[in-house]
Amino acid sequence: MSQLLDKLKSNILVADGAIGTILYSEGLDTCPEAYNLNHPDKVERIHRTYIEAGADIIQTNTYGANFEKLKAFGLEHRVKDIHQAAVQIAKKAANDDTFILGTVGGFRGIKQEDLELSSIQYHTEIQVETLVNAGVDGILFETYYDLQELTNIIEATKRKYDIPIIAQLTALNTNYLRDGTEINHALQQVTSSGADIVGLNCHHGPHHMQQSFSHIELPEGAYLSCYPNASLLDIENSQFKYSDNASYFGKVAKQLINEGVRLIGGCCGTTPEHIQYIKSSVAGLNPVTQKDVIPITKYINNTEKEPKKQNLKSKVENRPTIIVELDTPKHLDTETFFRNIKKLDDAQIDAVTLADNSLATVRISNVAAASIIKQRYDIEPLVHITCRDRNLIGLQSHLLGLSLLDINEILTITGDPSKIGHLPGATNVYDVNSKGLTEIALRFNQGINTDGDALKTKTNFNIAGAFDPNVRKLDGAVRRLEKKLESGMHYFITQPVYSKEKIKEVYEATKHLDVPFFIGIMPVTSYNNALFLHNEVPGIKLSDEILEQFEAVKDDKAKTKALSLKLSKELIDTVHEYFNGLYLITPFQKVDYTLELANYSKTITSTKQEAIL
Incomplete structure (x- = not known):
């Protein structure tokens, strides 16, 4: 077993927060991943501030570094370079006991994508191969809206590499994925596909994440993870922003640990201050090994409206x-x-x-x-x-x-x-x-x-x-x-x-x-x-x-x-x-x-x- 999974057997681990949020606040005018090549010092500084805030785990600055997303910035030919640089930067910032996760983001978002799964898998495997060869401690698949996309990628990765896999879905609803699958059932499928740590990230703040996890069972043979957004998204002076709520974030972190989460970090809008509050809030807590799951009340009326006329x-x-x-x-x-x-x-x-x-x-x-x-x-x-x-x-x-x-x-x-x-x-x-x-x-x-x-x-x-x-x-x-x-x-x-x-x-x-x-x-x-x-x-x-x-x-x-x-x-x-x-x-x-x-x-x-x- 890897050191990361061994550590999670009896410990709560704290991950880092957003990278892009900080870069955008400093005037980012390109994609965050480009900074691995153009401004590695700035990325390294962000990693260090998270580690100093108490993060046991940091992730590489590679969330959107896939071929399709980089095309918008003319960087599609630099996929491997960006990933290799990201791992080198993270290693330079890390302490001896810091775990580094290679981050891979999902292709299929809220808007429809016409990419075939075979194309997605091809491009994702290039990312994974580069990250594994560069020496990361695990692969973090995050912000996956499409369950099939995620399970296919996990299975393909497991066939080739013996490395811990953290797999996180993103749901627009607190109880269901966009295809109507209950989140709890979806995470069971993600576990069955080979993920070692499964959970949710993005879209929801800590309150709604806690609601979701109240319906999620402890998985067999895997651990739970959660990376909430800082809050719901707001607009101020024509700019997107999140609530300044770091202390509140730390308090809700305790509730997430009580719902069985063992790996907790932050997503959009979170900063080193959020991670610092999480670290102090979960210090001394032990992982939950049993929990009562609240069943979801279903509201679908399966009685179809009777069409008045024969359809065309x-x-x-x-x-x-x-x-x-x-x-x-x-x-x-x-x-x-x-x-x-x-x-x-x-x-x-x-x-x-x-x-x-x-x-x-x-x-x-x-x-x-x-x-x-x-x-x-x-x-x-x-x-x-x-x-x-x-x-x-x-x-x-x-x-x-x-x-x-x-x-x-x-x-x-x-x-x-x-x-x-x-x-x-x-x-x-x-x-x-x-x-x-x-x-x-x-x-x-x-x-x-x-x-x-x-x-x-x-x-x-x-x-x-x-x-x-x-x-x-x-x-x-x-x-x-x-x-x-x-x-x-x-x-x-x-x-x-x-x-x-x-x-x-x-x-x-x-x-x-x-x-x-x-x-x-x-x-x-x-x-x-x-x-x-x-x-x-x-x-x-x-x-x-x-x-x-x-x-x-x-x-x-x-x-x-x-x-x-x-x-x-x-x-x-x-x-x-x-x-x-x-x-x-x-x-x-x-x-x-x-x-x-x-x-x-x-x-x-x-x-x-x-x-x-």
Whole structure:
């Protein structure tokens, strides 16, 4: 057994606190890890102040020193150099009895990351290998939001090295990880994967950490650790700060020791003063070997709300189904809009899809419009949700509001960047993309929000995804589609297509997927519209024959409309040869086009069904 683990058998050990907090307070203008190369004396001084405050253990200044995070500072090629320098600095500062932990931070944070676990593991193994070869006493995996990421990394490290592993998860909630796993159960999995010391760090201050640990059992074959933040985060004079509460921090440290913690340190906002108070507070305390665990009271109501209507996925799987897109107005004169909704409702269209400020252009809130539609009409609103305009807080609030309004059909989209719209200086959020938003909505369907807390009931979202077949390489688009399907999307809606060949191509490329499609058809309304689509919309190309036909009738509105409907009906014929789902995109509020095409679609599909019967 290592000296570190041997020491923990009968002792409480005190670790250091934050490094970045101190560097930022001194005017840090780059990443903290860069100081290992540029200002090693400053990092060494911080280590020394923690040791002088009573820390038995210090950690290397390498929390964010992975390839992906260092890219933002142009330092991705210095990963090994930064880690080697960090260990040398820590050794120079350490006393003979000081333990040095090599710190590795998690990749997957609160915001969605698209990195595959294999890539994460590759980059993490480089960090671990460098730290182990440089002579650390243990590896500290800290601030891991993703349980699978942490357990995979621990298992890979255990296979290669015989070195103590301290593994700490970070939870947004006091009782659950963001995937809904109870923290106690999660730490049992971390222990089973091979960690010697398991616990929590970051996000919560000492009070909420104590609440979490009151529900955590003493692990078999491992010890507990806790590195709380100094407090909840506050803002003063436009700067982030933590409470000046070092003495209070020390008092709560006693309670954490009584909950079974044997290794205690600090995370964001903590300073040598915090560690000094911890050291004096836990002096003379013995490790807890037995404790009473307070069970968590679960509040999830497993009774799902009964959907009032069959959802679109079920409909389109069983019969030809028509949905229509009708954009909300850019102004407050909504009379025409709702008159058109009434026409679609009377025509028994299955759903009306409402875009969310498409093309980054301000329109009336689609949720407000959908709420009125639910109150006045029988047609189902399908609400688009873009990730461009709302952060993680806003997106979740948005979903909760939709569920409250009994609006269950949603289309998750990443969203056009604001620079293409009429307000190019507007901020793009993109905390998540369409896949990440889908995963949030699916967790809501399980009765859990993104911090793992219970919603006390389940939502009933039926989630659509967008698919653009108008690309040069359709196989690449299908691979992206497959990733969307893996995220949990229930069905797909395509961008408009303008050739029978493209419809057949989409069928052949996607027929291996067990998922319904609504194929987009948007009538061409004029010769100028045809030229615009052909020349300015990426991916869309009209044949020379079609362009010539529209040019020939460009001065006759009646003939132009007749041609437009004729060509659209031919496309609809092909759609129904291969797909049940038809998505009619209303051009320029010309709902008469949409109604005629919807009626045509119903006529030919009902005729086919009668022939079959």
